[in-house]
Amino acid sequence: MSGLQIGGTPPLRSFWEHLGGRPTFERLVRRFYEGVREDEVLWPMYPEHDLEGAIQRLTGFLEQYWGGPGTYSEQRGHPRLRMRHQPFRINPEARDHWLQHMRTAVDELDLAPADDALLWDYLERAAHAMVNTFEE
Template identity: 65%
Template sequence: MYDPRAVCDHGQVTEIGRETLSEETFFDSVGGESTFRRLVHRFYQGVAEDELLRPMYPEDLGPAEERFALFLIQYWGGPRTYSEERGHPRLRMRHVPFKVDRAAHDAWLRHMRTAVDELALPADAERQLWDYLTYAAASMINSAG
C-alpha cells in the first residue's frame, strides 16, 4: 500500500517525520506579517479621518493599530504574540464600551475594503479574508441604529 509519508532514498523506503511536513497557513500564503501590517496601517489611515470612528479611539491610534495587527497575524496563522501579550482576544467583550451600531459597522467596513483592495491579493485569498472581516464586523454590533 502507498504511504504518502514514505520516500525512496537509494532503494530504501524511509518515512518522513511529521515535523518535516508543513501546511502553508493563510498567513504565509499572503505574505506574512508585512501584509497584515500594511492592511491594518491603511485601515487606520481611514479611521484617523473618520468623524464617526475616530472618537472611539481616545488614544493615539498607534497602540490600537499594533493590537489589531497582532490579532490578525495570530488569527491567520502567524506568531501568537497577541495572546502572549494580551490573553484571549475576547473581541466582543473588548468592544462593549463602544457604541457599535450599523453606521459604525458600515464605516469600519468601508475603510477595511479600501485596505483590502490595496493589498491586491489573489481572488481566493481576498474572498477568504473579506468573508472573515465582514463576519467579524457584524458580530461587533452592540447597539441599534
C-alpha cells in the same frame, strides 16, 4: 510558525504565511487606520488619538487568527472581541464605516481573488458580530 506536515508531503503554509506574513498584515492595518483617522463616526472611538497601540493590537490579532505568531494572546490573553469592544457604541453605521475602510485596505493589497474572498468573508463576519446597539 511552521506549517502542518502530513506524511511525506511538504508542510502546509498558513494563510498568514501565504499572504506574506507580518508585513502584509501591518500594511493592511496601517491603511485601514488611515481611513479611521479621517472618519467622523469611528475617530471619536480613539480619544487618545495615538493609533500605534491600536495598530499593533489589530495586526497582532489578525496575524494570530490567520496562523501567525501567538503574540497577541501571549500579551493580551484570549481575544474576547465582543467583550473588548463592549465599551464602544458600535451600531450598524459604525460597522459599515469600519467595513468601508477595511475594504479600501484589502483592495490595496491586490490579493488573488480567492485570498481576497477568504479574508473579506472573515472581516465581514467579525464586523457584524461587533454590533452591540441598533440605536442611532
